[in-house]
Amino acid sequence: MPWPEKKSPEGDAAEKKTLGKGVFRKCDGCGETMPSEAFSANFEVCPQCGQHHKLAAGGWRALLLDDGALDEWDAHLEPTDPLEFADGKTYPERIAAAQKSSHAREAIEVGRGSLDGHAIAWGSFLFAFMGGSMGSVVGEKIARLFERATAERLPVVLLQASGGARMQEGILSLMQMAKTVGALERLKDARLPFVSVLLHPTTGGVAASFALLGDVNLAEPGALIGFAGPRVIEQTIRQKLPEGFQRSEFLLSHGMVDAIVSRLAMRRTIATVLGHLTKTSKAD
Amino acid sequence: MAAAFVLPFEKPVVELVSRVRELRELARADTALEPELRRLEDKAAKLARELFAELSPWQKVQLSRHPGRPYSLDYFDRILTDFVELHGDRTFGDDAAIVAGLARFQGRPVVVVGHQKGRGAKDNVKRNFGMPHPEGYRKALRMYGMASRFELPILTFIDTPGAYPGIGAEERGQSEAIGACLAAMARAPVPIIATILGEGGSGGALALGMANRVLVLEYGTYSVISPEGCASILWKDGSKADEAAARMKMTAQDLLRLGVVDRIVDEPPGGAHQDHDASARHVERAIAAALRELDILGPQGLVEDRYRRFRKLGAFVA
Numbered sequence: 001m002p003w004p005e006k007k008s009p010e011g012d013a014a015e016k017k018t019l020g021k022g023v024f025r026k027c028d029g030c031g032e033t034m035p036s037e038a039f040s041a042n043f044e045v046c047p048q049c050g051q052h053h054k055l056a057a058g059g060w061r062a063l064l065l066d067d068g069a070l071d072e073w074d075a076h077l078e079p080t081d082p083l084e085f086a087d088g089k090t091y092p093e094r095i096a097a098a099q100k101s102s103h104a105r106e107a108i109e110v111g112r113g114s115l116d117g118h119a120i121a122w123g124s125f126l127f128a129f130m131g132g133s134m135g136s137v138v139g140e141k142i143a144r145l146f147e148r149a150t151a152e153r154l155p156v157v158l159l160q161a162s163g164g165a166r167m168q169e170g171i172l173s174l175m176q177m178a179k180t181v182g183a184l185e186r187l188k189d190a191r192l193p194f195v196s197v198l199l200h201p202t203t204g205g206v207a208a209s210f211a212l213l214g215d216v217n218l219a220e221p222g223a224l225i226g227f228a229g230p231r232v233i234e235q236t237i238r239q240k241l242p243e244g245f246q247r248s249e250f251l252l253s254h255g256m257v258d259a260i261v262s263r264l265a266m267r268r269t270i271a272t273v274l275g276h277l278t279k280t281s282k283a284d
Numbered sequence: 285m286a287a288a289f290v291l292p293f294e295k296p297v298v299e300l301v302s303r304v305r306e307l308r309e310l311a312r313a314d315t316a317l318e319p320e321l322r323r324l325e326d327k328a329a330k331l332a333r334e335l336f337a338e339l340s341p342w343q344k345v346q347l348s349r350h351p352g353r354p355y356s357l358d359y360f361d362r363i364l365t366d367f368v369e370l371h372g373d374r375t376f377g378d379d380a381a382i383v384a385g386l387a388r389f390q391g392r393p394v395v396v397v398g399h400q401k402g403r404g405a406k407d408n409v410k411r412n413f414g415m416p417h418p419e420g421y422r423k424a425l426r427m428y429g430m431a432s433r434f435e436l437p438i439l440t441f442i443d444t445p446g447a448y449p450g451i452g453a454e455e456r457g458q459s460e461a462i463g464a465c466l467a468a469m470a471r472a473p474v475p476i477i478a479t480i481l482g483e484g485g486s487g488g489a490l491a492l493g494m495a496n497r498v499l500v501l502e503y504g505t506y507s508v509i510s511p512e513g514c515a516s517i518l519w520k521d522g523s524k525a526d527e528a529a530a531r532m533k534m535t536a537q538d539l540l541r542l543g544v545v546d547r548i549v550d551e552p553p554g555g556a557h558q559d560h561d562a563s564a565r566h567v568e569r570a571i572a573a574a575l576r577e578l579d580i581l582g583p584q585g586l587v588e589d590r591y592r593r594f595r596k597l598g599a600f601v602a
Contacts, residue, residue, distance in 0.1 A: 170533055171506055179598065181470055225459075
């Protein structure tokens with residue numbers, strides 16, 4: 001399917017573009033105004049042009065997991081403030097605000113679920129929680145996810161949407177990169193599959209640790225995926241970046257992802273890959 | 285060697301250290317002066333230490349970036365023998381921002397990998413100011429693999445503002461290259477000792493940093509983002525870097541407290557740039573001690589030790 005070049009999908013686009021009382025919305029891609037249900041019924045993919053808008057964690061569960069059901073692990077872990085960090089607001093204040101607005105304790109959910117009959121260990125970043133940034137809790141939950149998947153012999157499907165390491169936890173955030181990759185290598189030693197799903201955006205410390213180390217890396221169309229953010233690169237090289245730079249299609253052509261998969265085909269694709277890697281016979 | 289570049293706050297210490305050095309030069313022939321000279325040196329060292337005890341985190345950041353500071357190759361010259369530099373990633377090119385190769389450390393074959401900043405403008409262009417591209421990390425990756433196969437300890441030397449944020453770097457997969465380095469370090473069944481010589485700039489530093497023991501020089505730093513970058517995100521004002529440096533807890537002393545590093549290596553009076561030879565001696569001693577600790581662990585023990593070391597880092601409420 002040809003994919004037209006589109007503007008970047010914005011994190012809060014759904015919120016901002018709401019016209020009236022959430023009845024109609026404008027597509028970020030084609031600009032068409034449609035009833036909100038037209039988007040939500042289609043997992044936030046524009047029925048007109050195929051533009052992928054941000055899908056919340058609950059939407060991803062409904063899209064990929066059987067009955068949308070997740071047996072959540074380590075949901076009780078909460079962040080603390082090791083650096084006593086403040087930048088106008090204190091870090092605990094920022095956490096409280098993020099918890100209130102996102103209705104989540106932290107920026108990732110992990111657990112056990114099943115995807116088209118395959119028992120899997122699941123992780124899904126919550127971009128709405130401080131930009132999906134990886135601090136100690138996110139790192140710990142991912143490390144435990146890989147460890148538990150290894151112990152219970154489950155393949156891991158991890159959906160990334162993260163701006164990178166969480167600045168408010170400083171160097172300890174950076175250490176989560178090493179910790180998570182260490183745990184991932186144990187999963188790999190156990191010859192269990194790691195399917196990495198790259199959503200918009202996947203950058204910084206998350207990109208530069210486990211995100212691109214999947215046995216199979218799948219990306220959503222148009223997702224921003226890269227080490228440095230575009231603004232940092234533009235400031236460094238003092239020139240405008242070319243259109244489509246660091247988008248999924250760019251990564252595909254540069255050999256960094258295996259495939260670009262439309263949201264609506266994601267479940268089928270992951271199930272097929274898992275079937276091959278775990279040598280299970282087809283369910284249907 | 286005297287450093288030509290002098291930061292405003294280090295001026296009194298630089299003057300003190302240079303004066304003592306001059307005296308030593310003058311008195312070289314006369315052994316009778318030795319006890320007096322020793323006393324003077326000790327006094328100057330103590331004074332220098334006192335003056336530097338008050339340094340702010342931002343001043344320490346400036347020291348960590350001091351252009352007179354010894355870089356990886358300066359240490360290689362002093363603490364290694366039979367160094368054979370190995371070039372290239374076998375895929376795309378050779379990145380001069382990372383130097384690597386085979387050498388002997390105290391007679392023992394090792395693999396070494398270090399960031400390399402340039403000395404002067406021309407060299408800095410060649411070294412890209414110590415900011416590696418993916419091919420630099422893939423060269424490191426090759427070294428980690430070779431060390432693993434031949435059971436050689438890996439000594440890494442960290443000194444980078446960060447991995448380079450540029451078009452070519454993204455085209456060639458900067459993220460994957462760094463991630464792959466972490467994976468290879470996690471697996472290596474050999475001792476790995478990382479020494480932070482100057483700047484430990486984020487993921488670009490960590491790609492050389494997943495070690496059994498992480499040492500940091502007294503005025504070395506390690507952070508998730510540069511203070512300038514932090515300030516420009518938080519306050520949209522890169523000039524508030526001094527404030528950001530304090531908040532990020534990135535000095536050697538902070539890092540030790542947080543468990544991110546295992547040991548601080550003392551620098552000579554006035555900092556490593558005042559005496560490359562003395563600094564190299566301190567680094568050599570610290571690496572040798574760390575190697576001795578690790579030698580008792582077997583291949584699996586080393587992998588496990590490294591896993592545990594990083595596994596416990598982080599702060600959360602369970």
